[in-house]
Amino acid sequence: MLWSLFFIFIFPGVFFLSSYGLILEYLDRKLYARFQNRVGPPWFQPLADFVKLMGKEGIIPTHADKGMFKILPAFAMAAVSVVILYVPLWSTNALYSFDGDLIVILYLLTIPTLTFFLAGWYSTSLYATIGAVRTITQLFAYEVPLFMALLAPAILANTWSLSGVVEFYSNNPWLALANIPGFIVAVIAVQGKLERAPFDIPDAETEIVAGPFTEYSGRFLAIFRMAIDFELVVTSSIIAAVFIPFFSTNLWIGIPIYLAKTILIIFIMSLMRALMARIRIEQMVNFCWKFLAPLAILQILIDIIIKVLV
Amino acid sequence: MPKRIEIPLGPQHPALKEPESFTLYLEGERVAASNVTLGYNHRGIEKACEQRSYIQCLYLIERTCGICSHSHTTAFITASEEVAQVEIPKRAKYIRVLIGELERIHSHLLWVGVAGHEIGFDSLFMYSWRDREVVMDILAMLTGGRVQYSINTFGGVRRDISAAQKEQVLKAIDILEERTKYYIEVATTETTMMGRLKNVGGLTYDIAMKYNASGPLARASGVTRDVRRDDPYLVYDELDFNVITNDGCDVFGRVVVRALELMESYKIIRQVLNNMPDGDLTVKVARKVPANEATVRYEAPRGEDIHYVRGNGTEKPERVKLRAPTMANLASITYMLDGGYLADVPIVIAAIDPCFSCTDRAITVKQLDNGREGTLDWNKLREYSIEWHKQRGFDAHKIKLSI
Numbered sequence: 001m002l003w004s005l006f007f008i009f010i011f012p013g014v015f016f017l018s019s020y021g022l023i024l025e026y027l028d029r030k031l032y033a034r035f036q037n038r039v040g041p042p043w044f045q046p047l048a049d050f051v052k053l054m055g056k057e058g059i060i061p062t063h064a065d066k067g068m069f070k071i072l073p074a075f076a077m078a079a080v081s082v083v084i085l086y087v088p089l090w091s092t093n094a095l096y097s098f099d100g101d102l103i104v105i106l107y108l109l110t111i112p113t114l115t116f117f118l119a120g121w122y123s124t125s126l127y128a129t130i131g132a133v134r135t136i137t138q139l140f141a142y143e144v145p146l147f148m149a150l151l152a153p154a155i156l157a158n159t160w161s162l163s164g165v166v167e168f169y170s171n172n173p174w175l176a177l178a179n180i181p182g183f184i185v186a187v188i189a190v191q192g193k194l195e196r197a198p199f200d201i202p203d204a205e206t207e208i209v210a211g212p213f214t215e216y217s218g219r220f221l222a223i224f225r226m227a228i229d230f231e232l233v234v235t236s237s238i239i240a241a242v243f244i245p246f247f248s249t250n251l252w253i254g255i256p257i258y259l260a261k262t263i264l265i266i267f268i269m270s271l272m273r274a275l276m277a278r279i280r281i282e283q284m285v286n287f288c289w290k291f292l293a294p295l296a297i298l299q300i301l302i303d304i305i306i307k308v309l310v
Numbered sequence: 311m312p313k314r315i316e317i318p319l320g321p322q323h324p325a326l327k328e329p330e331s332f333t334l335y336l337e338g339e340r341v342a343a344s345n346v347t348l349g350y351n352h353r354g355i356e357k358a359c360e361q362r363s364y365i366q367c368l369y370l371i372e373r374t375c376g377i378c379s380h381s382h383t384t385a386f387i388t389a390s391e392e393v394a395q396v397e398i399p400k401r402a403k404y405i406r407v408l409i410g411e412l413e414r415i416h417s418h419l420l421w422v423g424v425a426g427h428e429i430g431f432d433s434l435f436m437y438s439w440r441d442r443e444v445v446m447d448i449l450a451m452l453t454g455g456r457v458q459y460s461i462n463t464f465g466g467v468r469r470d471i472s473a474a475q476k477e478q479v480l481k482a483i484d485i486l487e488e489r490t491k492y493y494i495e496v497a498t499t500e501t502t503m504m505g506r507l508k509n510v511g512g513l514t515y516d517i518a519m520k521y522n523a524s525g526p527l528a529r530a531s532g533v534t535r536d537v538r539r540d541d542p543y544l545v546y547d548e549l550d551f552n553v554i555t556n557d558g559c560d561v562f563g564r565v566v567v568r569a570l571e572l573m574e575s576y577k578i579i580r581q582v583l584n585n586m587p588d589g590d591l592t593v594k595v596a597r598k599v600p601a602n603e604a605t606v607r608y609e610a611p612r613g614e615d616i617h618y619v620r621g622n623g624t625e626k627p628e629r630v631k632l633r634a635p636t637m638a639n640l641a642s643i644t645y646m647l648d649g650g651y652l653a654d655v656p657i658v659i660a661a662i663d664p665c666f667s668c669t670d671r672a673i674t675v676k677q678l679d680n681g682r683e684g685t686l687d688w689n690k691l692r693e694y695s696i697e698w699h700k701q702r703g704f705d706a707h708k709i710k711l712s713i
Contacts, residue, residue: 036436126317130336130652197430198502206325206428206656277502278430280653281339 007095012084021229022046024236027263028270035274046229050222058218061123068122072115073216073223079111080230087237088166090254092247097163102154105162105238106147112227113139113193116202119224120212131211134281135195135202141288142192142199148296149185153242156303162241169245176245178306182299183243185292187265190235191272192288194228198276199284236265314342317652321350325428325656328666332643332659336652344647346640352670359630364390364464364599367627374632375668376457377420380406380413381610382632382668383462385617388543390464392604393621394595401589402466403544408479408582409453409461410544411575415486416445417611418568418575421663422493425565428656429506434496441489448482451475466592476583487576494569497562507562511646511658514559521641525613526571527662529555530563537609551578561654561661568663597625610635612663634668 007013025046033040060069086101088094094101113135120132154160156175157168169176192199202211210216216224240261248254279287314335321329329350335343355374359367371386372379384406391398419442426434446456452475453459461467471479497503513523518531528535536553538546554570556563599621608615613635622628639662646658696707 036433037440038436126315129315130317130339197432200430201653204430204653206430207653209324274433276431277426277434277500277506279502279505280651282651283505 007085008081012087012089012095014081017081017084017230017233018226021226021233022050024232024262024266025229027266028232028273031267031270032274035271050226053217053222053225054219056218058216058220061125061215063124064215065122065124068118070220072119072122073220073227076112076115076227077223077230079108079115080227080234083108083234084230084237086162087234088163088241088247089237090247090251090258091249092167092170093163097161099164100160102151102160102162102165106150109193109231109235110139110143112231115227116195116212116224119216120202120214123212123215125215127208127210127214128212130208131202131214134204134208135212137281138192138195138199138201138284141285142189142292145185145288145292145296146189146193148293148300149182149189150238150242152182152296152299152303153179155300156307158307162238166241166245166247169242170247173245175306175310176243178302179243179299181295181302183239185296185299186239186243187268188272189288189292190239191269192284193235194231194269196269197273198279200278201281201284204278232266233262236262236269239265313337319655325659326664326666327424328664330664330666332647332655334647334652334655339652341647341650341652341655344644346643348640348666349670351667356630356632359627361626363597363625364627367630368462368464369460371630371632372458372460375634375665377417377665378413378610378612378615378634378668379458380409380461381608381615382617383460384410384544385606385608385610385615386619386630386632387462387464388608389604389606389617389619390599390621390627391595392606393602393619394464394599395602396465396593396595398466398593399590400545400587402591402593404582404586405467405469405471405591406462407544407546407549408471408579408586409449409459411578411582412445412449412452412479413459414575414611415572415579416442416449417663418572419445419486421568421611421660422565425561425657425660428660429503431503434493434503438493441486444482444486448479451478463592465595466590468591470591471583471586476586480580480583483576483579487573490569490572490576494566497565497569504562506654506657507560507565508558509560509562510650510654511561511661512559513642513646517642517645521645522638523613523642524638525610525635525663526564526567527613527639527642529553530567531559532557535614537607537614541607543606543608545582549578549581561657564661598623599625599627612636612665612668613639615668632668634665636662636665636669640664640669 009015026041026043029045030040060066083105085095086097086105117132117135120128120135154165156178157165159165159168195203204211213221213224244261246257248257314337317334317336319332319334320326321331331347333345334341355370358370362370368383368387372383374382419438423435423438426432426438449459450456452471453461453469461469513531515532518528518533523533524535532555534553534555539553551574554567554574556567558566601621601623603618603620605616605618615635616633618631619627620629643659643662647655650658699706
């Protein structure tokens with residue numbers, strides 16, 4: 001019982017997710033700034049932002065639904081927190097695993113996006129409604145390539161459990177090279193899930209102020225932003241686990257490897273954010289269905305062929 | 311038939327650098343109709359000029375706008391010098407052209423950054439504003455100010471350019487030319503940027519002529535209209551430069567026009583610095599300006615800036631009228647917005663390079679109870695205000711104004 005509480009609240013639960021999430025957010029913002037020839041924030045900036053937002057008054061618009069307004073941030077955070085229990089971090093086995101947990105992980109990762117949509121919808125503000133509709137449209141665009149890219153290695157590994165996939169690739173590291181197209185698709189699609197440029201269309205500041213979060217302030221906004229930081233940790237851990245198969249049960253080797261893998265993925269994502277302009281929603285849907293989805297299907301085909309051959 | 315929702319873009323909005331009210335009628339993500347309401351930046355500058363001497367007016371007019379401040383002062387003072395019938399020395403004209411072209415450079419670099427920000431390309435924003443610092447430092451070195459230069463005075467200019475300053479300006483121009491070539495390369499090859507800029511905000515040649523577009527907005531639709539070539543003022547008839555036009559008729563064309571205009575400005579500055587004649591800086595002008603009127607057109611970075619000044623024999627102008635280029639360009643805005651996407655609205659508005667501080671001069675007042683429209687002049691406005699206060703218990707009509 002005590003162990004369960006430890007797992008839920010300390011590691012790999014809320015405490016680990018929030019501290020590592022704040023560190024990754026700091027790295028992302030610092031890298032983004034340095035790419036732009038700026039200085040960037042100090043290391044405690046994300047923590048300071050969170051503390052400041054928690055202390056501010058949360059204003060709820062008169063016409064918004066009070067209950068949903070308050071509970072949606074908590075929903076987002078809860079859904080993302082559960083995912084980490086099934087992701088192997090530095091050993092080949094996650095805390096809990098069962099056959100099929102890869103599908104459950106992907107399902108749970110859809111919930112935060114739904115909460116963003118509902119948050120914008122229930123805010124009853126014009127900008128929030130447009131932002132909410134854009135979030136859902138974007139979900140239709142990147143969801144299928146992301147799922148296919150993450151499930152393709154599982155086809156080769158012959159198991160639907162994320163821990164099983166990780167174990168398979170640790171034993172056969174050369175087969176991981178076959179998953180490089182999937183890696184590219186996953187990193188690009190994850191930019192859409194985290195709503196970062198070039199896919200930060202729902203949060204287009206110059207068009208719709210703040211999209212679904214326009215009416216959010218105070219501690220509700222703090223929890224939403226913390227949920228997005230959790231998503232940073234979780235999605236980079238999943239991509240690192242599925243596509244980069246270096247693991248070790250020895251803590252002194254395993255932890256640095258895990259940190260290096262996730263920081264590499266965050267580096268690639270920050271680079272993408274600094275290099276590109278924001279594209280329009282119909283350009284994004286076009287791009288995802290015309291380029292990412294076929295590439296993901298190609299990845300599935302490659303994995304099926306290799307599975308038959310090997 | 312999708313339902314139309316009415317979205318206010320402004321007066322306060324992250325897309326707008328200055329307050330202006332755009333009302334968009336959206337069907338899904340498409341803009342079906344749009345409406346513009348001006349007037350949020352009206353400060354009564356034209357009226358205030360009537361109570362100030364010409365030199366005091368100069369400082370006031372400079373502050374109409376931060377980005378095109380030199381354009382407004384030069385146009386105003388040229389009109390006043392025409393009213394007073396004085397001819398300023400050649401060297402003063404060259405210095406005015408130098409500062410004017412440096413202002414054009416800083417304004418276009420600022421615009422590149424703002425356009426980048428509007429399409430979500432913050433890296434371009436940061437890089438171009440970093441390079442803009444080079445030009446701001448040069449302007450601060452030459453004139454003492456980064457935003458308001460105060461280089462003009464009635465009859466000439468206030469400061470001279472030394473040989474050492476000339477060398478520094480030439481070095482800075484070399485740096486900026488190299489950086490501008492980089493931005494031209496980025497703008498024409500970066501896929502996401504071209505995806506956002508091409509075929510957006512279309513304005514054909516005929517519509518541009520019909521709605522009297524001016525400046526880079528018109529030139530990007532193929533209209534060869536540049537006051538420096540059509541109606542040369544200062545020393546532009548002696549300088550060698552090209553009028554940049556582009557047949558794109560879209561936002562991308564406007565980017566190309568402004569980027570190539572930057573290259574032309576570098577050419578002009580080099581000619582001005584290398585050919586500057588020696589001589590006086592100012593010419594004496596009598597304090598009382600004769601009763602006369604003059605209209606001057608100036609090519610501001612945003613387009614054609616028209617100033618009208620009427621003197622009446624005293625040391626204060628009788629009437630000053632500014633018509634900023636954005637006033638003309640705003641007429642084309644609804645045409646460019648309709649039929650486009652909501653995502654294109656910020657970049658289309660940014661592409662006319664709006665400067666609403668320059669624009670707002672007179673307001674049309676619409677009476678809500680009977681729908682009558684009209685303009686209120688000074689006396690009627692005062693009567694209206696006295697009536698309004700009387701209804702609330704305060705009698706002001708005994709107060710004598712010294713105007």
